Amino acid sequence: MRFVQVPSHREVIHGGKVRGRIILADGTEPLWEYAGTVKCVYVDPPFNTGGSFVMRQKVGEKDWAGGKSSLTVPAYSDRNESREAYHAFLRSLIYSAWTLLDEQGVFFLHLDPRESAWARILCDDVFGEDHFVNEIIWSYQSGGRTTKRFPTKHDTILFYRKGRDMRFDLKAVPIKREDNRKNHMRRLVDENGRTYRTIVSGGKMYVYYDDDPVYPGDVWTDISHLQQKDPQRTGYDTQKPRALLERVILPVTLPGETVADLCCGSGSTGAAAAGLGRSFLMTDISPLAVLTARRRLVDCELTVDLPSAMDGGEIACDCVREGSVERFCLKACFSEGGKAAGTDRADTWAVGELKDGVFTACSVSCRSKQKPALAPYLEMPASPYAAVEITDVYGKRSVWTRVL
Numbered sequence: 001m002r003f004v005q006v007p008s009h010r011e012v013i014h015g016g017k018v019r020g021r022i023i024l025a026d027g028t029e030p031l032w033e034y035a036g037t038v039k040c041v042y043v044d045p046p047f048n049t050g051g052s053f054v055m056r057q058k059v060g061e062k063d064w065a066g067g068k069s070s071l072t073v074p075a076y077s078d079r080n081e082s083r084e085a086y087h088a089f090l091r092s093l094i095y096s097a098w099t100l101l102d103e104q105g106v107f108f109l110h111l112d113p114r115e116s117a118w119a120r121i122l123c124d125d126v127f128g129e130d131h132f133v134n135e136i137i138w139s140y141q142s143g144g145r146t147t148k149r150f151p152t153k154h155d156t157i158l159f160y161r162k163g164r165d166m167r168f169d170l171k172a173v174p175i176k177r178e179d180n181r182k183n184h185m186r187r188l189v190d191e192n193g194r195t196y197r198t199i200v201s202g203g204k205m206y207v208y209y210d211d212d213p214v215y216p217g218d219v220w221t222d223i224s225h226l227q228q229k230d231p232q233r234t235g236y237d238t239q240k241p242r243a244l245l246e247r248v249i250l251p252v253t254l255p256g257e258t259v260a261d262l263c264c265g266s267g268s269t270g271a272a273a274a275g276l277g278r279s280f281l282m283t284d285i286s287p288l289a290v291l292t293a294r295r296r297l298v299d300c301e302l303t304v305d306l307p308s309a310m311d312g313g314e315i316a317c318d319c320v321r322e323g324s325v326e327r328f329c330l331k332a333c334f335s336e337g338g339k340a341a342g343t344d345r346a347d348t349w350a351v352g353e354l355k356d357g358v359f360t361a362c363s364v365s366c367r368s369k370q371k372p373a374l375a376p377y378l379e380m381p382a383s384p385y386a387a388v389e390i391t392d393v394y395g396k397r398s399v400w401t402r403v404l
């Protein structure tokens, strides 16, 4: 059976309770459709490093190309014409975020020491100097080990509120009490067997129970970068740990409220928001980022706006009708460029209906670290609108219909 590529601008996946949308878009262009609807925007843009970033991924379930089954694909570039151009980009991004927020909404801008000072001035300008809330230092052990200066071991997250008031619940993010902070205190046990520490300062006695929650300040040392083998790792460079996003989201949002990320990369913000029962809205300019984020969120009620490719590729797919059900079997997909071929090229595939350019999935199969193989068959109720969707390891989405 022959299949041909057809245009599709959007995909809808009906799934869990959490609603989310991922859009291939330039984050500097305001999403007016969502203006004033978002409670928290977190943005982790390129840091003006001058570098290029990649996605490293395992491909397929078997070895290919001389025994290698991993692939490195360009993800995004952080090269700017000039520092001024980068600042203009940042300013537009900050303004886009501002437009999305409701009056109680808050903004987090994640940068490193290269541009954080300039970004503070830009944020002051857009949000107002008196709407600055915190400069958070995310301190970590990983990173460079230069001896020519003090090695850089922190990022900076600027925190602003849009309106006069914001809702903030520090108690939503308790942390573990660090043992070294209480060593110098006297350790006692109360009548209920609870251990506590005391210290006298300025003539006043302070009592701290060991099992009392403690809360973070503006220097975060308890969240590490993702380790090589961390199951969260998608292979997308510069992916941030979920725990960091949870720390940002929890104090400022309630379940059901919307969290946005304008440079979503691998989708860590959406993954954290969904896990906490918040809706999410994410954009990225890289198709590979949109598809990486999509793969992490296919269990949600998800809309993905990513135009399908019309590049003259081919797929080999069988389709058999059994009563009211159609069964599709994906055998291969081919396209210009890239090493991966056959079904190794496919990262996920789905069957569903295509109407007015919108593909609505009935059944989806994604590779994962735990289950690297794609489902060989997918079924759906027989439909004249039946279509097959493939997202490939190079960041391309394609939609196919049968030529009867």
Ligand SMILES: C[S@@+](CC[C@H](N)C(=O)[O-])C[C@H]1O[C@@H](n2cnc3c(N)ncnc32)[C@H](O)[C@@H]1O
Pocket (backbone or CB within 6 Å): 025, 026, 027, 028, 044, 045, 046, 047, 075, 076, 236, 237, 238, 239, 240, 241, 262, 263, 264, 265, 266, 267, 268, 269, 283, 284, 285, 286, 289
């Ligand atoms: C540091 S990464 C984000 C990583 C992300 N926080 C994560 O955890 O995976 C920066 C992202 O910004 C995206 N980006 C760069 N310019 C953009 C623009 N104008 N609009 C939207 N996204 C952009 C890049 O494609 C890249 O995915």
